Amino acid sequence: MHPLIHDWNKTDAPRPTTVLLDDETLRDGLQSPSVRCPTIDEKLRILHLIDRLGIETADLGLPGAGPHVVRDVERLAREIADQRLRVEANCAARTVIADIRPIAEISQRVGIAIECCTFIGSSPLRQYAEGWTLEQLLKLTEQAIGFAVAEGLSVMYVTEDTTRADPDTLRALYSTAIRAGAKRVCIADTVGHATPYGAAAVVRFIASVIEDCGGGVGIDWHGHRDRDLAVVNTLAALEAGATRLHGAAIGIGERVGNTPMELLLVNLVLMGAIERDLSALCEYCETVSAATGVPIPPNYPVVGRDAFRTAADRRRANVGEVERGVLARATRSRCDRRARRPDLLESQDLIRRPDRRRDSCPHQVLRD
Numbered sequence: 001m002h003p004l005i006h007d008w009n010k011t012d013a014p015r016p017t018t019v020l021l022d023d024e025t026l027r028d029g030l031q032s033p034s035v036r037c038p039t040i041d042e043k044l045r046i047l048h049l050i051d052r053l054g055i056e057t058a059d060l061g062l063p064g065a066g067p068h069v070v071r072d073v074e075r076l077a078r079e080i081a082d083q084r085l086r087v088e089a090n091c092a093a094r095t096v097i098a099d100i101r102p103i104a105e106i107s108q109r110v111g112i113a114i115e116c117c118t119f120i121g122s123s124p125l126r127q128y129a130e131g132w133t134l135e136q137l138l139k140l141t142e143q144a145i146g147f148a149v150a151e152g153l154s155v156m157y158v159t160e161d162t163t164r165a166d167p168d169t170l171r172a173l174y175s176t177a178i179r180a181g182a183k184r185v186c187i188a189d190t191v192g193h194a195t196p197y198g199a200a201a202v203v204r205f206i207a208s209v210i211e212d213c214g215g216g217v218g219i220d221w222h223g224h225r226d227r228d229l230a231v232v233n234t235l236a237a238l239e240a241g242a243t244r245l246h247g248a249a250i251g252i253g254e255r256v257g258n259t260p261m262e263l264l265l266v267n268l269v270l271m272g273a274i275e276r277d278l279s280a281l282c283e284y285c286e287t288v289s290a291a292t293g294v295p296i297p298p299n300y301p302v303v304g305r306d307a308f309r310t311a312a313d314r315r316r317a318n319v320g321e322v323e324r325g326v327l328a329r330a331t332r333s334r335c336d337r338r339a340r341r342p343d344l345l346e347s348q349d350l351i352r353r354p355d356r357r358r359d360s361c362p363h364q365v366l367r368d
C-alpha cells in the first residue's frame, strides 16, 4: 500500500483458502440480448486472454443448443489441448441426457476432460412457469447426473434462481445431485435478486446440506447485475464458503449481465485473496468489447477511459495518479514495452510529473 494511505479495509478476518474463477464470457455472456456473437477466431483470442489472466475454468458453450455450438466448443476445446493452455474447459447443459451426450462426445474426440454443468430450475416461481413438479426435477437430476458420471464427466449441478428457492426444495435437489455423483454445486442468482446478506445466507445453508451429505463437494457462486450488487454479492459468497466464482468480461450476459470478471479480479487482488498478474486485463476487456459490440462506457471502473481521470483541478488529478499507482502495484501489473505509454512509472514519480497524459490502461503503467 502507498505510504500516504492508511488502509481501513484491512481486517483480521482469515483469508479464503480456495478461490477459483470460472469465466462465463463465451456462454452466459453471449446470451445478452445486445451482443454480437463473436467469430470463432475472436472466441479463440478471448480464450487465450482468459488463460493469460490465470482464470481456472472457462465455460465454452452449451453444445445441446445445436451443431453450430458443438463446432465452436470443439474448436475451443481443441485449442486448450493443442496449445496446452492452463485453463480447463466446462460446458453448460440442461439436466437432460440429450444435452450431456454431446459434451461427452466432444471430450472423447478432443481428449481433454470437460466438466459438465447441468442446470435446472429450483424456485417455485420457475417450477410454476415451466409446469414442473419437484418429483420430476428430482428424477431428471438423478437420471442426467447418473448418465454424465457413467460417461466419465465431472459434474457441477446448477440450480437456477437458487436465491428465490425454498430451503426444502434446495435440500432435496442438492442431496439428490450429490448422491448421483455431482462434485460441485452452483448457486445461481439468476435474476440478480440477492443482497450480500442473502448471498452469504444461501451459501451457508447449502454448505450445511453438503455436510449432511458427507462433504467433499465444492460450491460455485454465479451472480447477475440486476441490482448492481453482483461483485459485492460474489465477495460475500466467497466469505461464506463458496470456492469458485463466476463472471464475464465487462459484465456481459443475460439482461443487464453477469458479475464483471475484471472487477472481481481487481477486487480479489486488492483484498489479498489472490495473487495475479493482471497485465492482460485491458486487452481482455477491449477484445470482448470489440468482438461483441458492447462498448465500455467512459466511466466504467478500472478499465473505462475516465478511470483515474478528473476534470476538477490539478491537485485532485495527482490523487488520481496515486490511486492508479496503488492499483497497478497491488495487481503486480507489468509495463508492456509495446504499450501506448511505456514510460509511466509508479505513483511517486507520477506525482512529480502531473502534466502527463492519462489515457492508457492502469494495468500497463508499472515498470518493475
Ligand SMILES: [Zn+2]
Pocket: 028, 190, 222, 223, 224, 253, 254, 258
Ligand atoms: Zn447466468
